[in-house]
Amino acid sequence: MHRTRGTGPTHTLRHTVGAQPFGMTTTDPLRTIGPKHRALWASGSYATVAADLIPTLGARLVEAAEIRPGERVLDIAAGTGNASVPAAAAGASVVASDLTPELLAVGRAAHPEIEWVEADAQALPFETGEFDVALSCVGIMFAPFHERAAGELRRVVRPGGRIALLNWTPQGFVGQLFATMKPFAPPPPPGASPAPLWGTADHVRTLLGTEVVATTGTITFDVTRDPVAFREWWKANYGPTIAAYRAQEDPAALDAAFLEFLRRTQDPAGTWTAEYLVVTAVRP
Secondary structure, three states: OOEOOOOOOOOEEOOOOOOOHHHOOOOOOHHHHHHHHHHHHHOOOHHHHHHHHOOOHHHHHHHHHOOOOOOEEEEOOOOOOOOHHHHHHOOOEEEEEEOOHHHHHHHHHHOOOOEEEEOEOOEOOEOOOOEEEEEEEOOHHHOOOHHHHHHHHHHHEEEEEEEEEEEEOOOOHHHHHHHHHHHHOOOOOOOOOOHHHHHOHHHHHHHHOOOOEEEEEEEEEOOOOOHHHHHHHHHHHOHHHHHHHHOOOOOHHHHHHHHHHHHHHOOOOOOEEEEEEEEEEEOO
């Protein structure tokens, strides 16, 4: 076994030197899909997305998870640390894992006290039962193979440990944004499931194989009151939107559909309201 190196705490990885990355075989679809997803989330500026749209959601999730000092916490698909930072502030020993090195670099530079590890949510390089808590803030939901990601989520948490997830709902703003972009977006990999399904309690309950406590909440997007400017913000900063536009020879139809969606969902105050689901569960 070998250990990662960094300024934060260390942990033992479960794959051996010379093995396929994260235990993958040479025929594993993640070997070809992974680089595409890294490139998707490295495009634009997810740090801007996190700061402009969801600055409070990580703390909301940490509160729901009831993180305690001294606990060992894994943040899956952590991005730049939206949930990792408040978990560490609560006194936990935090590992922030993400598929995209560019996002990890941003988080590591700002918060060297956290351990930042490159890892695919669907093939985590951690020992079975290594963590007291595993959480993910609008992150794990974008792993294309839900059952595989959920299996890894369950595996790395000790029996009696806790799982806490915050995901966009299908009927909320982000779920409907993905529905708007779907006809224009590159096709998903074979066997992939739609990301917003993670925003339904029944789906998460089935994936985790245990009872869950689920509540919904909303957050206001107030980057700009101008729908055209807000469309351009998404085009500049958000990886899935950038990918949809890159797939167009002529973006006029997508521009029109996007603008119609934003005008339809804008509230009387000129902002947009996004619904999310918080799910907590105890690992059997």
